[in-house]
Amino acid sequence: MRPLEARKADQGHWHQTLRSTPYTARIAALMQGSHWSNWSGYQSAQIVQDEELEYFAIRSTTALFDVSPMTKYAIQGPDAEAYLNRVTLRDVTKHAVMRVQYTAWCDDEGQVLDDGTLFRFSATEFRLCAQERHLPWLLDCAIGYDVSIGEVTEEFAGLAVQGPTSCAVLKQAGFAGVEALKPFQMRDYDGIMISRTGFTGDLGYEVWCKSADALALWDRIWDAGQLRGIASIGYVALNKARIETGFIVAQADFVAAWSVLREDRGRRPDEIGLGWLLDFKKGQFNGRRALLANKPKHCLVGLEIEGNVPADGAVVYHTGKKVAGIITAACWSPMAKRNIALASLDLPYGEAGKDDLRVEIYALRELRYYKAMKRAKVVPRPFVVLPRRTLTPPADF
Amino acid sequence: MSFDAIVIGAGHNGLTAATVLAQSGRKVLVLEGSSEVGGGARTVEFHPGFKVSPVAHLVNRLHSKVISTLKLEKHGLELGKGSAKTVVLSHNGPVLLHGGWGERLDGVASEEDRRWGEMRKVLLGQAEFLTPFLARKASQLGQFSWRDKAFLAGRAVALRLKGREKFEDFLRMLLICVADVAEECLGDDRLQALAGFDAVLGQRLGPRSPTSLLGLLYKLSGGVNGVPGGQVVPKGGMGTAAAAFAASARASGVVLRCGAKVARILVEDYRAVGVVLADGSEIRARVIVSATSPQSTLLGLVGAQHLDSGLVRALSILPGKGNVAKLHLALDRVPDLAGMSGRFVIADSLNEVERAFNPSKYGELPERPVFEFVLDKSGAPDSACVVSACIPYAPFDLKQGWDKGRKVLTKAVMSRLEEHAPGIDKTVVHAELLAPPDLEAKYGIPGGHWHHVDMSADRMLMLRPLHELAGYQSAIPGLTLCGAGSHPGGGICGISGLNAAQSVIAGYAV
Numbered sequence: 001m002r003p004l005e006a007r008k009a010d011q012g013h014w015h016q017t018l019r020s021t022p023y024t025a026r027i028a029a030l031m032q033g034s035h036w037s038n039w040s041g042y043q044s045a046q047i048v049q050d051e052e053l054e055y056f057a058i059r060s061t062t063a064l065f066d067v068s069p070m071t072k073y074a075i076q077g078p079d080a081e082a083y084l085n086r087v088t089l090r091d092v093t094k095h096a097v098m099r100v101q102y103t104a105w106c107d108d109e110g111q112v113l114d115d116g117t118l119f120r121f122s123a124t125e126f127r128l129c130a131q132e133r134h135l136p137w138l139l140d141c142a143i144g145y146d147v148s149i150g151e152v153t154e155e156f157a158g159l160a161v162q163g164p165t166s167c168a169v170l171k172q173a174g175f176a177g178v179e180a181l182k183p184f185q186m187r188d189y190d191g192i193m194i195s196r197t198g199f200t201g202d203l204g205y206e207v208w209c210k211s212a213d214a215l216a217l218w219d220r221i222w223d224a225g226q227l228r229g230i231a232s233i234g235y236v237a238l239n240k241a242r243i244e245t246g247f248i249v250a251q252a253d254f255v256a257a258w259s260v261l262r263e264d265r266g267r268r269p270d271e272i273g274l275g276w277l278l279d280f281k282k283g284q285f286n287g288r289r290a291l292l293a294n295k296p297k298h299c300l301v302g303l304e305i306e307g308n309v310p311a312d313g314a315v316v317y318h319t320g321k322k323v324a325g326i327i328t329a330a331c332w333s334p335m336a337k338r339n340i341a342l343a344s345l346d347l348p349y350g351e352a353g354k355d356d357l358r359v360e361i362y363a364l365r366e367l368r369y370y371k372a373m374k375r376a377k378v379v380p381r382p383f384v385v386l387p388r389r390t391l392t393p394p395a396d397f
Numbered sequence: 398m399s400f401d402a403i404v405i406g407a408g409h410n411g412l413t414a415a416t417v418l419a420q421s422g423r424k425v426l427v428l429e430g431s432s433e434v435g436g437g438a439r440t441v442e443f444h445p446g447f448k449v450s451p452v453a454h455l456v457n458r459l460h461s462k463v464i465s466t467l468k469l470e471k472h473g474l475e476l477g478k479g480s481a482k483t484v485v486l487s488h489n490g491p492v493l494l495h496g497g498w499g500e501r502l503d504g505v506a507s508e509e510d511r512r513w514g515e516m517r518k519v520l521l522g523q524a525e526f527l528t529p530f531l532a533r534k535a536s537q538l539g540q541f542s543w544r545d546k547a548f549l550a551g552r553a554v555a556l557r558l559k560g561r562e563k564f565e566d567f568l569r570m571l572l573i574c575v576a577d578v579a580e581e582c583l584g585d586d587r588l589q590a591l592a593g594f595d596a597v598l599g600q601r602l603g604p605r606s607p608t609s610l611l612g613l614l615y616k617l618s619g620g621v622n623g624v625p626g627g628q629v630v631p632k633g634g635m636g637t638a639a640a641a642f643a644a645s646a647r648a649s650g651v652v653l654r655c656g657a658k659v660a661r662i663l664v665e666d667y668r669a670v671g672v673v674l675a676d677g678s679e680i681r682a683r684v685i686v687s688a689t690s691p692q693s694t695l696l697g698l699v700g701a702q703h704l705d706s707g708l709v710r711a712l713s714i715l716p717g718k719g720n721v722a723k724l725h726l727a728l729d730r731v732p733d734l735a736g737m738s739g740r741f742v743i744a745d746s747l748n749e750v751e752r753a754f755n756p757s758k759y760g761e762l763p764e765r766p767v768f769e770f771v772l773d774k775s776g777a778p779d780s781a782c783v784v785s786a787c788i789p790y791a792p793f794d795l796k797q798g799w800d801k802g803r804k805v806l807t808k809a810v811m812s813r814l815e816e817h818a819p820g821i822d823k824t825v826v827h828a829e830l831l832a833p834p835d836l837e838a839k840y841g842i843p844g845g846h847w848h849h850v851d852m853s854a855d856r857m858l859m860l861r862p863l864h865e866l867a868g869y870q871s872a873i874p875g876l877t878l879c880g881a882g883s884h885p886g887g888g889i890c891g892i893s894g895l896n897a898a899q900s901v902i903a904g905y906a907v
Contacts (some may be wrong), residue, residue: 107705108706137706140706141706144700144701284704288667
C-alpha cells in the first residue's frame, strides 16, 4: 500500500474527472476556449487555437502534440523478446536495439486487440505504447515466461514534434546529431529519448522524458522553435494528417476485439490493412492458428470520393444497390487536394471487379440535408507521400 | 525401433488408448513415469504383508465397451457377479443397500423403503438418459457432424417420449442440489446422508451446493456387471484390473516402458512430433496421446510458448486440485462390524455431510469427517485385514499444512470408526494417510484430483475440460488428450481413452 500522505493527497481526485498530463499546464495556457477530450482518462486537446493553422503547422513548420496519455508498459526480463514475439504480430527477434516497431496484437481468435509501437532499449528491455489499457491481457500472456511487466504511463511524458522544421528545432534545442536518426531509430540524450516516429506521415520525432522533466523540456523546445513556426496543436489537426497518411486508429477504424459485443465485428489484421505485419513463419503468436484456419471477410481501403464534402460515417454501396461497408474516417485533404476516406468493406467489395463504389453523403446546410450519391474510387494508401518523411538527414531550416 | 504413436501415462485410460491404437495396426509405445503401470488403478504394499489400492478401490463404472474391446476378462479381470452391498453406518443403526444402489434395503421402515424405491427409479431413469452422452465423443461446439446432430435429435426425442411429467422433472432437477431431492423424496436421515455423500464424493461441492445432483447422476450412470449403480471390490485389489489392462495392451503389441518420465513434448513446425524423456533421450512419432491432465500436458509438457495466451490462461485457472484423502489401515484382526461387508459409508445426516464440506472452502479440515471405506482381507495376512477409506473434503492446499493435517484427519477418522467398531484403534498395526499432494507425488495423479479437472456442470460434455479442448483435441496438431480431464471424466472408466484413440484413428487431431 502507498504511504498515507500520498493517498491523502490523492483523495480529491474526483474533483477533476480527467487527469492532467505533465504538459497540460502549457497547452492550457495557449488554448483559446476549452477544447479538451478524454484520451484514456487524460485531458487531450482537440483544438488549441485554430484547427486549420494547426494542420498547416504539421505540414509547413513544427507542431507539438502531447502523447503522454499513450499507455506505456515496461517489459523486461530474460524472456522479454520471446514473450513479445508471442504476443505481437511482427518478428521481434529481428527487432534491433534502439529501434521502434509499429505492431499490433491479437487474441486467440486472431482478432486485433490494439496496435501500437514497440521500443527496444536492450536485449532484455522493451517499452510497448498503446492506445488502450492491456495490463491484464499482457500479464495473462506472461504465464510461462520470465518477464516483468509494469505500467509506466505516468512515469514518462511524450511529446510529438512533427513537421518540416522539427529536426532543425530539436537541433537548436541542443539535441546534436538528431538529424542522423533514420525513421524508427531512436537515441538517448541523458535520459531524454528521441525516436523518429510519429502519426503524421511527415518528418517528425517523438521526445520521451521523465514526467518531472517534462515542462523544462517543453520550454526548451518551444524556445528553440520560435523562429521556425512552432505551434501547439490538437487532435483535430492531427487526425487530418493521419488520414492523409492512411494510418488507422483503434475504436475508430476498427473495433478492438476486447470491446466487441457482436460476434462479427472484430477484425483480423489483414482486414484492417495490417496484413503486412503478419509473419506466419516466425513461430507461435497469439491468433496464428485461427488466422490460418480462416479467411478474411473484410478489407480496409482508401477511397477517393468525387466532390469536396467529407464523407464521415457514410454508407458505401456497390453499384448503388448493395451495401458494401462504411466510411470510418474522411476529410478533404489540403495536401492531396482530394476528398479522401478510409472505408471498412465486406469482401469481395473493394477488390478488382467489385470496386464500382458509391458513397451516400448527407451534407447539412443551414437546417437542410443535401443527399448525394458520389462515386468513389479505391486508391492506394497513403494518399499523401512526403519524401521528407524518410529523407536522412532532413533538410535544414 | 520406431513407433506410430506414443502414449504418455500407463493408467487405465492411457493403456486403453494404446491398446485400441495398436489394434488398428499402429506401433504404439506407452511411457510411464513411475516404476509400474496402473496409474490410479494399482495395488501396492503399504506395510509389510499388507496391500491396498491407494487411489481407486472400487470398480463402479468400468465401461462394458472398454471391457469387450480390450478383452479384459480374457486378460485376467475378475469382477464376479452382481454388485457389492453398501452399508450406511449411523448412530441410528446401519442401513444395508443390496444390489445396484439399493435395489433392496435392510434396516428401514417399509414406508421409507417405498419412498427410496421411487426416488431411485427417477434418478436411475435420468442417469440412463445421460449414459449415451457419456459413452460417445463430445464434439466441439460448431464442429458437430451429421452423426452428432442425429444423436442429439434422437436424445431429444427419447426424452420427450418419456412423457411430459418425466420430461419436466428432468429439466427441473438437472441442475439442482442433491439435498433438495433427498429431502423431498426421503424421510430417513441415513438414506438422505447416503444420497448426499454419493453425489459429492470427489466433487468440490456440498450436498446443498447447486448442481450437486449431477454428481449422483454421474455415479448412477456407471455400474458394473450390467447392474446400474453397481460396484465391486475387486479380489486382489484394483491392481488386478491394472494388470488386465496391461496384459491386453501387451497382447495387442503395445510396448510398455516404465520409469520413462516424459520431460516435454517436442513441438516442431507447430505440431507435436515426439517426446523428450527426463534422461534427455528423444522419441518421435506421428501421434502423441497424453493421458495426464490437460493442464500438465499443455502447460507442463508442451509449454505456454506454443499456445495462444487465452488458452493458457483458461488452463491455468482450471480447477484441478483434488479434495479426497485416502486412509489405509493395516489391522491385525478383522473389525467387528456384525459380519457386514462391501462398501461402508459413515454419515449420519445430510447436514453432517454439508458441515464436513464447509471448512474445505477455507482450506480447513472437517471436525467430523464423513467417508466411505472397504474392508479387504485378500490383501492382508491370515486373520488380518486392510481398511481403505476415501475421505472427502481434504483440500489440496490445506491451511495448516499436511504434515500436521495428516495426523489431525487420521485421528478424526479413527474416532468415527471407533463409534461403529469399538476397539478398532488398538488393532491398527500401521496407518497411512495420503492427502491429495501425496497422491500427486506418489502416484502421478495431477493435483491429486480423481478427475484431473472438476466434474462441475460447466466442465462437462463439450465444455470438458474447456470448449477449445473438447473432442480430445489439444490445440496442437498431432497431440491428443485422453485422460480423465477429457469427456466424460474420471473414475476407472476407460471411455476417454477409448474415444480419444478412435478420434485419432478417424483422423481428427492428426
